[in-house]
Amino acid sequence: MSQFAFVNDxxxxxxxxxxxxxxxxxxxxxxxxxxSGSANTSxxxxxxxxxxxxxxxxxxxxxxxxxxxxxxxxTPSKSKSPASKSASNTPAxxxxxxxxxxxxxxxxxxxxxxxxKMNRENEDLEISPSQSDYRKAMSENLHGCxxxxxxxxxxxxxxxAPPEGYQNALKVVYTQSKTPMNIRGATRYxxxxxxxxxxAPEIVDDYYLNLIDWSFSNTLAVALGTSVYLWNADTGAxxxxxxxxxxxxxxxxxxxxNGNLLAVGTALGPVQLWDVAQTKRLRIMxxxxxRVGAMSWNTHILTTGSRTGQLVHNDVRQxxxxxxxxxxxxxxxxxxxxxxxxxxxxxxxxxxxxxxxxGLPGQATYxxxxxxxxxxxxxxxxxxxxxxxQTNVLASGGGTADRTIRFWNCNNGQCIxxxxxxxxxxxxxxxxxxxxxxxxxxxANNQLTIWKYPALxxxxxxxxxxxxxxxxxxxxDGSTVLSAGADETLRMWKCFLPDxxxxxxxxxxxxxxxxxxxxxx
Amino acid sequence: xxxxxxxxxxxxxxxxxxxxxxxxxxxINSILFQRGIYPPESFKTEEHFGLSILVSTDEKxxxxxxxxxxxxxxxxxxxxxxxMAMVIYNVTTKEVLERWDFKLQYEGSPNDTNSELVGNKxxxxxxxxxxxxxxQICSTVSFLPLLDCPCAFDLQIYTKPEVDxxxxxxxxxxxxxxxxxxxxxxxxxxxxxxxxxxxSYKTDM
Numbered sequence: 024m025s026q027f028a029f030v031n032d033x034x035x036x037x038x039x040x041x042x043x044x045x046x047x048x049x050x051x052x053x054x055x056x057x058x059s060g061s062a063n064t065s066x067x068x069x070x071x072x073x074x075x076x077x078x079x080x081x082x083x084x085x086x087x088x089x090x091x092x093x094x095x096x097x098t099p100s101k102s103k104s105p106a107s108k109s110a111s112n113t114p115a116x117x118x119x120x121x122x123x124x125x126x127x128x129x130x131x132x133x134x135x136x137x138x139x140k141m142n143r144e145n146e147d148l149e150i151s152p153s154q155s156d157y158r159k160a161m162s163e164n165l166h167g168c169x170x171x172x173x174x175x176x177x178x179x180x181x182x183x184a185p186p187e188g189y190q191n192a193l194k195v196v197y198t199q200s201k202t203p204m205n206i207r208g209a210t211r212y213x214x215x216x217x218x219x220x221x222x223a224p225e226i227v228d229d230y231y232l233n234l235i236d237w238s239f240s241n242t243l244a245v246a247l248g249t250s251v252y253l254w255n256a257d258t259g260a261x262x263x264x265x266x267x268x269x270x271x272x273x274x275x276x277x278x279x280x281n282g283n284l285l286a287v288g289t290a291l292g293p294v295q296l297w298d299v300a301q302t303k304r305l306r307i308m309x310x311x312x313x314r315v316g317a318m319s320w321n322t323h324i325l326t327t328g329s330r331t332g333q334l335v336h337n338d339v340r341q342x343x344x345x346x347x348x349x350x351x352x353x354x355x356x357x358x359x360x361x362x363x364x365x366x367x368x369x370x371x372x373x374x375x376x377x378x379x380x381x382g383l384p385g386q387a388t389y390x391x392x393x394x395x396x397x398x399x400x401x402x403x404x405x406x407x408x409x410x411x412x413q414t415n416v417l418a419s420g421g422g423t424a425d426r427t428i429r430f431w432n433c434n435n436g437q438c439i440x441x442x443x444x445x446x447x448x449x450x451x452x453x454x455x456x457x458x459x460x461x462x463x464x465x466x467a468n469n470q471l472t473i474w475k476y477p478a479l480x481x482x483x484x485x486x487x488x489x490x491x492x493x494x495x496x497x498x499x500d501g502s503t504v505l506s507a508g509a510d511e512t513l514r515m516w517k518c519f520l521p522d523x524x525x526x527x528x529x530x531x532x533x534x535x536x537x538x539x540x541x542x543x544x
Numbered sequence: 545x546x547x548x549x550x551x552x553x554x555x556x557x558x559x560x561x562x563x564x565x566x567x568x569x570x571x572i573n574s575i576l577f578q579r580g581i582y583p584p585e586s587f588k589t590e591e592h593f594g595l596s597i598l599v600s601t602d603e604k605x606x607x608x609x610x611x612x613x614x615x616x617x618x619x620x621x622x623x624x625x626x627x628m629a630m631v632i633y634n635v636t637t638k639e640v641l642e643r644w645d646f647k648l649q650y651e652g653s654p655n656d657t658n659s660e661l662v663g664n665k666x667x668x669x670x671x672x673x674x675x676x677x678x679x680q681i682c683s684t685v686s687f688l689p690l691l692d693c694p695c696a697f698d699l700q701i702y703t704k705p706e707v708d709x710x711x712x713x714x715x716x717x718x719x720x721x722x723x724x725x726x727x728x729x730x731x732x733x734x735x736x737x738x739x740x741x742x743x744s745y746k747t748d749m
Contacts, residue, residue, distance in 0.1 A: 173626060173702045173703065173704070173705065174702070174703050174704070174705055174707060174709075174715055175700050175701070175702055175703075175715060175716050175717065175718045176700070176701045176702075176703055176707075176709060176713050176714070176715055176716070177698055177699060177700045177701065177713070177714065177715075177716045178608065178611060178612045178615070178699065178712060178713055179712050179713065179714055180607070180608060180611075180712060181608065181696070181698060182604065182605055182608040182609075182696060182697055182698065183602070183604040183605065183608075183696070184635045184694060184696045185581060185582050185583065185635070185694050185695070185696065186583065189582075189583050189694065353676050353679070354679075354683075373683065374676070374679050374680075374683070375679055375682055375683060376679075396594075398594070398595050398596050398679075399596055401578070401682055401685075402682075402683065402685070402686065403683065403686075422686065423685075423686050424578065424682070424683070424685040424686055
């Protein structure tokens with residue numbers, strides 16, 4: 024019997040075309056019933072349907088009650104079959120009186136917990152002192168002040184966005200494109216490959232140092248880490264001059280213009296003076312307390328610039344060698360060059376300043392204030408060189424953020440010209456043979472660029488270095504340029520080979536007698 | 545005689561505020577140029593503090609900057625400002641890429657807010673200090689990451705809670721950069737105000 028009941032039930036649910044027997048009566052039916060004054064018919068209808076589940080545990084009475092209690096709003100489909108209804112045991116429900124009114128049941132509501140939770144919300148701000156200290160510290164870290172005592176205000180008419188399609192100009196620094204070269208180019212032949220490549224292991228990759236110099240007697244001094252090596256360009260012989268100890272390393276080398284004396288700046292400050300012919304250290308000058316990155320000679324005066332921005336004139340002949348001190352840079356001095364005639368000294372620093380001082384060769388007193396202070400460069404000024412044929416003209420190049428080469432007339436303090444090099448300018452050298460100059464660059468092409476002066480057209484670009492170029496040096500005959508790269512190579516470029524018909528004149532110049540060498544020792 | 549000497553070296557509160565505002569103005573313009581936020585052709589060179597500084601000629605930028613700086617000056621005189629943050633954000637995603645904090649400290653007697661307050665620092669020394677900071681701002685470009693997207697900037701002023709907020713001003717949320725690196729630049733002091741400049745930037749792009 025019971026199995027039939029189940030089957031019937033199932034049928035009852037599945038059938039769609041029959042009048043709905045389970046669930047509450049439709050509204051129209053109910054209304055007509057109400058008008059007749061009796062709800063019993065509806066109950067009867069339900070009871071007829073529930074007569075099928077006579078075997079279920081719940082008595083008929085209860086199931087009827089459930090049916091009548093249902094609000095008419097409930098859709099029949101939701102209320103399933105009475106069988107399933109009765110299966111879900113809800114004995115508590117019938118006990119609540121009151122039809123469709125909502126009366127909260129006090130039994131089911133937990134007043135204690137609600138009360139506790141409501142009160143706790145107010146106490147939420149009370150955190151332990153250590154926690155509040157931590158929050159304070161965090162906010163001070165993030166905002167620089169206690170954010171609860173501060174209002175952050177901003178003007179509502181905001182600044183405009185950059186124009187459509189605008190790209191950051193600094194991106195040029197990071198682009199790989201080559202700048203177009205002058206089409207006419209040079210009339211002479213310039214070899215585009217290096218003449219010779221030397222290894223320079225452990226060369227310090229630091230923009231602010233000056234690590235190579237080529238002497239009058241054709242010896243190249245190279246500072247590699249803690250030691251100084253000498254490379255004889257005539258014979259190709261390599262000698263190690265000395266090796267520093269401890270954390271010290273060589274930061275700059277500079278030959279006396281016409282002699283065999285080498286000045287060596289070190290990271291700890293002392294400047295050593297070496298007689299290379301005898302491989303003998305002549306003296307140590309303690310004029311700086313920080314590393315000496317730039318040095319320049321003016322006959323017997325050695326001017327040194329240090330990391331503190333201080334410039335010191337040292338008379339190497341005297342026991343009290345410091346003859347002048349200049350405090351015009353606030354940051355590291357990385358470029359320092361006396362004019363060949365000793366009338367001007369140019370210094371460039373990491374504070375983006377280029378200072379020009381006036382001087383006279385061999386003069387004992389020096390001005391401590393610069394003659395001119397140029398602030399047009401937007402980055403550190405390292406590349407400096409004086410024009411050999413116009414003694415008052417200085418070429419200077421700025422670092423990564425600046426990328427321009429500027430030309431200065433130091434007689435009147437004017438910027439004569441400037442050219443955008445599109446890359447960090449690491450060094451500049453004027454040619455002695457041609458009216459040209461060569462500049463060394465860093466990222467992206469790590470090239471040497473030869474410029475015509477004063478037209479400032481590109482003559483050639485010499486590529487080969489795989490990392491930025493640190494320094495340039497020129498051979499005493501002016502034909503060869505040596506570049507030291509951060510890729511630990513030294514490359515020689517024979518880019519200023521003299522014309523054959525001018526060669527005799529060139530040889531005469533190189534055999535000029537030494538002015539200072541014997542005089543110094 | 546002695547008082548005359550005193551008055552020559554003295555710097556008034558107003559003068560100090562003007563110096564601070566000049567520094568902020570040139571600092572902001574310098575940052576806008578150096579970081580390549582606006583096209584370089586819209587800037588022109590001006591000589592200030594013995595430096596050539598690139599100042600924006602864009603009218604809209606000036607229309608934004610001038611009212612802000614004027615309002616800040618008033619607040620500065622009332623000692624209401626704690627710091628100013630220049631926020632550089634990506635125009636499209638609104639992500640903050642860089643923040644320059646200009647933190648102010650008030651020196652001298654804190655309660656004495658009348659205009660009689662004078663400092664005793666030499667003007668040329670102050671200008672030299674300001675010059676050094678401005679130069680340092682220029683040289684930061686060498687290590688700050690490239691802003692490789694269209695960026696705009698906003699100025700947020702951190703004031704004391706009791707400040708009067710004029711029309712056209714509203715409170716905003718403080719912005720900070722996740723995973724940021726901070727660099728403290730030099731500070732300068734007018735003997736009435738001390739300015740600390742800090743730049744924070746995203747380390748990995």
